[in-house]
Structures are given as structure tokens and as C-alpha cells.
Amino acid sequence: MKGFRKDITAWIIIVLAVAVIFYLYNHLQANRYIDHGEDEPMPEELHPIVEEKTETLIEKASTININVVITDTVRTKKEQRELYEQGRSEGGQVVTHARGGESYHNYGLAIDYALRNHDGDIIWDTNYDGNNNGESDWFEVADIAKELGFKWGGDGNFKDYPHLQMDFGLSINQLQQGLRPKKEAPEE
Template structure:
């Protein structure tokens, strides 16, 4: 199937809920920038409750499975909406991959590391840089606060958030955008990737007075223009 930016964004929508707004914005930009580089990704983890964290911590300890985290509930940045995990979204639009050597866009560079580069440019710290217990899918934006400070109720200052938003905005300005006009009406900005303009289908449909529907079972988008 042909993956659209709108579809790729929709795959991660639920996992973005509950994130600190500035972290959510950075994560959305991560998805968009990766897509522009020919690398669709999906967010597999976002906000995690304390209960969910404790259940994950029990895996490989008091429950079957491999150890996947060293953090108990309240000791993970996921518990405070400032961390996300990602995976590569495969061409079928359903399967995901954690293959860090995969070169799906055929540019002779590992897709995974290209996503990491984009994430760091946005201000994320990458779990793959940790000296122990490397967490390759993990990004976090902690604003210099510890989990102990988050547990105590401390949150990023407005100045820190503004600085982060400025960095995200500067990155946004570097994206290749295209203006799209439909019936003399400008719709939402599109992305220009390798000479091809990718437009948001729903915005086009609205401009044409058409109905847009999505069949998740067959992964089919349909645009129907009403006759006069």
C-alpha cells in the first residue's frame, strides 16, 4: 500500500495522548520529519501509568518474559508524559520493525539512525546513548528534571518550554513545505518530498465538498465527489 502522512500520523495518535504538550509537538514533528526522509515510523509507547510500569517491571522478574526495564512505577519518564518509544512502520502499513540496520528508503543509511538524528535535532535524548541498559527505541525530553522531581510534582518552567518550542519551530522551518490551492482555496500545508507533493486528503476533500472515508480493514481511502 502507499503510505500517506495522514495515515502514518493516525497510527500513533492514541500513543500521543497524555504527553506533555511540548513533547507531543516534538513527537509529531519527529513523525513528520522521518516521513519526509522516506522513513515512516510509529510511536509504540507514550504515557504509561504507574500500574502499567509496575507490570512491565515485573516481566522477567516475577512474571514470564525478558527483562525490558529497570524502572519501577514512578521511576520512568514515561510515567510523566515526557518519553516515547518508536518503531519502523513497514510498507504494509501494519507491521513494525525494530531492525536498527534496515535501509527501507534505500539511501545506504540505516533508517533507525536517521530517525535518531532527527530526534536529537528536535531536542530529544536517545536511550541508545546510555552507557548501561541501552534502550534503542527510546526518546525522552526531561528538561533536566529527575524522576524524583517529577514525583514530587515539579514540572518544566515556562522558559524551558519556550526554549524547547523555539528549537522545534526552528526545525520546522527547515522542512520542505508546499502550499496547495484547491478551487482557489488554500488548504493545509503539504510536504514536498523528492519533487512529489504529499497533500492531506481530508483537507482536499473538504475543499472539494467531497466525502472522505477510510476502511481500516482493507487500508483504503476513498474520496467521493458529489454530483451536481
């Protein structure tokens, strides 16, 4: 009987520990996000943290002689739908698999970038090495961005080399339901 009591006590302690961990995890998550519900209007500008990190990205790249140009930030659902149709019902090459409301751009959490060469032209050449260090400037920018907390579209299955996003741990489904990251950095 004594062994049975020890087993029950051990299981009670484990269950309580799991419950406390679950509660703390959910409490911390609640402090990171704001739930606006499905009627929340779409953002019209970049999330402040994304905007700040974008500026830092441009500055850091310039210190190694790379001129980064931001080519796209927030998109409306309509703009996203039009991009989605490219290469499908419209001419051109497929550039996205995200429909309207399915892109982090729609929520102010993503940017697209390109490079400006020494002649002042905006280029999309991922092999360009304008700072002549033997490395692709494009990939150097992606590495800087990842150090700043961005996720890079070049790492996904569908290679979207110009794309950088900060999802703050939120899925597109959660964003569609109205969950949004807070405007300031979460307290650790």
C-alpha cells in the same frame, strides 16, 4: 595594610558575584518549572512540547521515506510496574530498569517508537534500511529526535533503542516530588 584591603575587596567582589549568579540561576530555573508538590496527580497525556516535537519527528522522518510509528507514550505507574516485572517475576526479556513512578513515561515526557516497513508491518529491526540510503532507518530517526531536543535511550548504558524523552532538566526524583516543566517553552 594596603595589600590586605585589596585582597579583602577582591574577595568581597567575588563572593557577591557568585551570590548574584546563584540567585539568577535559581530565578531562571523557577521560571522553567511548576512545583505542584508530591500530591500532584500523574499526567494522562504527553506534555505539549513533547507532543509537538513527536509530530515534527514523524514529519521529518517521512521526508526521507521513513515511516515512524509511536508505540507508547504515557504510562501509569501500574503499567510501568508490569513492564518492570517482565523478565523478572514474569516471563520474557527485561525491557526496563524503571519501576512504577521511575520512568519519564509516567510523567508524559517520553515516547517509544518503531518503524513501519513497505509491507505495512511494524518492525523493531534496528538494522532496517527501508529508504535504501545505506544507513539504519532506526538510527536516522534517533538523530532527527536528538536534533529536536530528545534524549535517546540508545545512548545510555542500558540500550533502550525505542525510547525517546525530554526531561527538561528534571530528574526522576524531582518529578516524584511534584516538580513539572511548564506547558510552554521557557523564555530564554
